[in-house]
Amino acid sequence: MKMHKPIWSAVVLLLAGATLLCAADGAWLRKVPDADRKRVNPYAGDTQAAAAGKIVFAENCSKCHGDDASGKRNRPSLRSVRVQQATDGELAWLLRNGYVWKGMPSWSALPEQQRWQVIAYLRTLPPQASSAQ
Numbered sequence: 001m002k003m004h005k006p007i008w009s010a011v012v013l014l015l016a017g018a019t020l021l022c023a024a025d026g027a028w029l030r031k032v033p034d035a036d037r038k039r040v041n042p043y044a045g046d047t048q049a050a051a052a053g054k055i056v057f058a059e060n061c062s063k064c065h066g067d068d069a070s071g072k073r074n075r076p077s078l079r080s081v082r083v084q085q086a087t088d089g090e091l092a093w094l095l096r097n098g099y100v101w102k103g104m105p106s107w108s109a110l111p112e113q114q115r116w117q118v119i120a121y122l123r124t125l126p127p128q129a130s131s132a133q
């Protein structure tokens, strides 16, 4: 009996590690250079741009982040406090570079205009009560 204990401990540790790897933790935010953080969305507050961004979202993002952007399985909600508090520049950096090893693709193939539009759209989403995800 005693012999099996280390095996179970290892299994538990592995599972805990896998969960940590899957959960979005906002680590990408620490990679954003300061100059990018301060970039301003040329479409901030522009309702037409947000409407265009809604279409960009439906075509490219909803399959992972959900139709209403509230997340799907290990794909995080974009209505979280973390995303809503991120600067436009930080979101623009993430969309351009992605966070590929964690499953978030780069959208550098989309015209930059569409990336700013989708960010303008994210700003129109109602925030989620419980955040962190």
Ligand code: HEC
Pocket: 022, 023, 024, 025, 026, 027, 028, 056, 057, 060, 061, 062, 063, 064, 065, 074, 075, 076, 077, 078, 080, 082, 083, 091, 094, 095, 099, 102, 103, 104, 105, 107, 118, 133
């Ligand atoms: C193939 C699935 C997939 C697609 C498509 C996708 N994402 Fe993501 N996205 C992810 C995953 C997985 C993460 C979590 C990365 C991590 O662990 O930090 C993420 C993270 C994010 C985050 C940061 C969330 C946070 O809480 O830190 C934003 C913002 C985001 N995505 C926006 C978008 C937008 C906008 C699009 C469409 C242009 C898009 N994503 C398309 C999978 C996807």
